[in-house]
Every structure is written in structure tokens, then in C-alpha cells.
Amino acid sequence: MTDPLKLECRVADLEFPNPLILASGILGVAPSSMLRLARAGIGGITTKSVGPRIRYGYNNPSIIEIDDGTFLNSVGLANPGIDQMILEISEFKKHSTIPLIVSVFGDGPEGFAEIAKLAEKAGCDAIEINISCPHAEVASIALSPELTHEFTHAVKKAVSIPVFAKLTPNIANIIPIAQAAEQAGADAIVAINTLRGLALDYKTGRPLLSHGIGGVSGKAIKSIGVRVIYEIYPHVNIPLIGVGGIYNWQDVLEYVYAGASAVQIGSALYQGDHIFQEINQGLLQFLESEKVSNIMDLRGKAHQYTEQLEGKPKECQ
Incomplete structure (x- = not known):
């Protein structure tokens, strides 16, 4: 019989029963939807x-x-506002013990901080600052180290949770x-958000989304997400959460090998919430067969091969 403790992981001060976290933007904020995912085997939820x-x-x-x-999406940060979210956070936490991460944005650094304070007061377990949505005003923040530091620092000062x-x-x-982000006090880094993309009607040339440019997510971006986690891992001392194109347990392992302590899953949820149980079961069977005591023992494994990778291409003699 497989041991579910093999999947336990820690990000900052939060304990997750498994490394699967819902990515932001996939579901609404109804507690019933979030509780359904908790029952389906997810380890944590991002709103x-x-x-x-x-x-x-x-x-x-x-x-x-x-x-x-x-997928290509341009939702435009549609949301019910923090006043309604406070009610949803409180209701969810009455019925579930898995970590609830609230993704926030606002009007400037102080606006981010104010929303984060209200979310913490409502009972959430961590704050995710959305400084990287590719089709909204916040898109430019994470292109600048200075702005990233400013916004992260403002939120970190405002709350006591990760x-x-x-x-x-x-x-x-x-x-x-x-x-x-790390220097500003971030407790973890989530990477990646979606890539900017555009899809056109082949008959008319008209953009298929109402906004035109959107964010690409799903299978096409997995290798990019894995690469980004791999690149960041040696350069920071805080946990990484990998996002992008995860559809099965093998995808999760790629992110863990690259350096992720947990992963977020979004697009794959369109297949149904049964995927969480299937991914967890696949991971458990793999860890059992490889005699690995905990999935975090595999974190960063890909980096042991760094020196063996070829540097320059061979030239003709």
C-alpha cells in the first residue's frame, strides 16, 4: 500500500498534503467549487x-x-472585488484545512498591500501577488527588478502570512x-504566468479574442515553465512553485527535478477534477517503485547533470 506522506511538501511555513495547487484564474471564488477540489485531492488552492x-x-x-x-485567454482580471472575496475566504476556511492562497492586485503598491491585509484578516494562509498578468495593467511590474521589489516589499510589510x-x-x-522579489522579502516565487500570444481567424484575419492579444497556457508552455524554474533555482534561496502545462504526474516530476517545491495546475482542470487523484496516484506509485521516501528528495535533481551538458556545439574539422 502506498504511503500518502510521500507527497507532503512545505512551501515557506505552509504544509501541503501533496504538491498540487490550483493555479489562479481557473475557477470562480465560490466556496462550493473550491471545496469540491479539496475533496478531489488537491493540496492547495489559489483564488x-x-x-x-x-x-x-x-x-x-x-x-x-x-x-x-x-489555451489563449484574455479575461482582464475579472473578479468580484475584495468585499465579496472576504466572505468566500471565510466560508471556505470553515470547511477545509488545506492552504488557501489569495491572488491579489490593486492600485499601486499600497493598493496591493491593502487588498492583502484584508485577505489575511479574512483567514487566508498566503498571498500571491499578481505582478505579471500579460493582458492587464500589472503586466509591466514583473519586467522591472525595481518595481518587483517595490510591490513585493509593500505587501510583505502589510501582512504576517507568506x-x-x-x-x-x-x-x-x-x-x-x-x-x-527575494530581496524584498518574498517567501516563494511562482513561475510562470502565461506567455503573450495572438490567434487570428484564418478566413478574415480578425483576432479571435475580444481583446486581441492574450496569454497562452497549457501544454505548449510546459517546457518553458520547466526551463524558467531550472534557471531560477541556483540563484535564490526561497522555494519555487512551478506553473505551466502540467497534465500528468510525469510533468510534475519535471518541475520538481528542475527545482520546484510544489506546482500549480490550471488548464488541465478542463479535463475534470479527477486529474488530481490520478496525478497523486501516479506520483505515489513512482516514488514507491524508486524507493524514494518523499517527493522533495527529488527536488533539483536535474542540476546534478549541469556540468555534463555540452557547452559549445562541435565544429566541422
Whole structure:
């Protein structure tokens, strides 16, 4: 019989029963939906990004499947506002013990901090600061080490619970951004957010999303997410949460090998919430067969091969 303790992991001061966390933006904020996922075997939940007031976002179509398991979305940070979210946080925490992470945004650093304070007061376990949504005003924050530091520091000063900084892949060198978040006090880094993309109607040339440009998620970005975690891992001393294109237990292991302490799953949920139990079972069977006592024993394993990787391509003689 497999031992579920093999999947336990820690991020900052939070204990997760397994490394699978719901990514922000997938479900609404209804406690019934979040509790259903908790019963389905997920280890933690990240809410939709919430701001100071109700926001309706962009008109439909705001999300489309552009390839098998790959999506393009431009929701525009639609959310019910922090006043409603406070009620949902409180209701969820009455019925579940798994960590609840609230994703926040606001009007400037102080706005982020104020939303975070209200979410903490409502009973959430951690804050994820959304400084990287590719189709909203916050997109430019995580392109700048200075802004990343400023926003992260403001939120960290405002709350006593862990703060996670969610970073963008839409940048040439993410390492200075990750280091800026760490220096500002971030307790973990979440990577990656979606990549900027565009889909056009092949008959008319018209953009398929109402907003035009959106964020690409799902299977197509997994190797990018794994690469980003791999690149950040040697340069920071805080946990990493890997996001992007995770559909099965093998995908989870890739992120863990690259350096992730946990992962977030989003697009795959469109297949049904049964995926969490299936992924956990696959991980347990693998760990049992490999005689690994805990999944975190595999974290960063890919880096032992760094010196064996070829540097320059061979030239013709």
C-alpha cells in the first residue's frame, strides 16, 4: 500500500498534503467549487486574482482552445472585488484545512498591500501577488527588478502570512526579477504566468479574442515553465512553485527535478477534477517503485547533470 506522506511538501511555513495547487484564474471564488477540489485531492488552492472593486473584465470570447490542451485567454482580471472575496475566504476556511492562497492586485503598491491585509484578516494562509498578468495593467511590474521589489516589499510589510511573487516569462532574463522579489522579502516565487500570444481567424484575419492579444497556457508552455524554474533555482534561496502545462504526474516530476517545491495546475482542470487523484496516484506509485521516501528528495535533481551538458556545439574539422 502506498504511503500518502510521500507527497507532503512545505512551501515557506505552509504544509501541503501533496504538491498540487490550483493555479489562479481557473475557477470562480465560490466556496462550493473550491471545496469540491479539496475533496478531489488537491493540496492547495489559489483564488482568482482579486482587486479593490468588482471588475467584469473583457467581453467574450475571452478564452479559446488554440490547440489540444493549449489555451489563449484574455479575461482582464475579472473578479468580484475584495468585499465579496472576504466572505468566500471565510466560508471556505470553515470547511477545509488545506492552504488557501489569495491572488491579489490593486492600485499601486499600497493598493496591493491593502487588498492583502484584508485577505489575511479574512483567514487566508498566503498571498500571491499578481505582478505579471500579460493582458492587464500589472503586466509591466514583473519586467522591472525595481518595481518587483517595490510591490513585493509593500505587501510583505502589510501582512504576517507568506507572500508569493508570481513572475512573467515574457522577459529575456528572469533571474534579476526573482532575486529582486527575494530581496524584498518574498517567501516563494511562482513561475510562470502565461506567455503573450495572438490567434487570428484564418478566413478574415480578425483576432479571435475580444481583446486581441492574450496569454497562452497549457501544454505548449510546459517546457518553458520547466526551463524558467531550472534557471531560477541556483540563484535564490526561497522555494519555487512551478506553473505551466502540467497534465500528468510525469510533468510534475519535471518541475520538481528542475527545482520546484510544489506546482500549480490550471488548464488541465478542463479535463475534470479527477486529474488530481490520478496525478497523486501516479506520483505515489513512482516514488514507491524508486524507493524514494518523499517527493522533495527529488527536488533539483536535474542540476546534478549541469556540468555534463555540452557547452559549445562541435565544429566541422
